[in-house]
Amino acid sequence: MLRKGLIGEKELLPQLYEQLLVELLFVQPYIRISNIVDSGLAHRQTAGKHLKALCDIGFLEVVKRGRENLYFNKGFIDLLKLN
Numbered sequence: 001m002l003r004k005g006l007i008g009e010k011e012l013l014p015q016l017y018e019q020l021l022v023e024l025l026f027v028q029p030y031i032r033i034s035n036i037v038d039s040g041l042a043h044r045q046t047a048g049k050h051l052k053a054l055c056d057i058g059f060l061e062v063v064k065r066g067r068e069n070l071y072f073n074k075g076f077i078d079l080l081k082l083n
Helices: 014-025 033-039 044-056 074-082
Strands: 060-065 068-073
Touching: 014 033, 033 044, 033 068, 044 060, 044 068, 068 074
Parallel strands: none
Antiparallel strands: 060 068
16 A cells, blocks of 8 residues: 655555555565665655665665665564475
8 A cells, every 4th residue: 555645645644654564665675776666755865765774674785786776674584484
């Protein structure tokens, strides 16, 4: 359930914003800043800050690929390996 146009609405609906970000993190085992921007959840700089914060607490691991960073959800990858 991703909704376009949440930029600016996150102050009004912080729980919905957080839920949509979490859902986006579990669509595939990695995420790019552009995935968050394209979904309308945040601008590029804000998306980068969110992903960096998730790396800082160990939830995501960043890998540089060419000109962009890929942020891997290690817990999700581990779950996928179980199947």
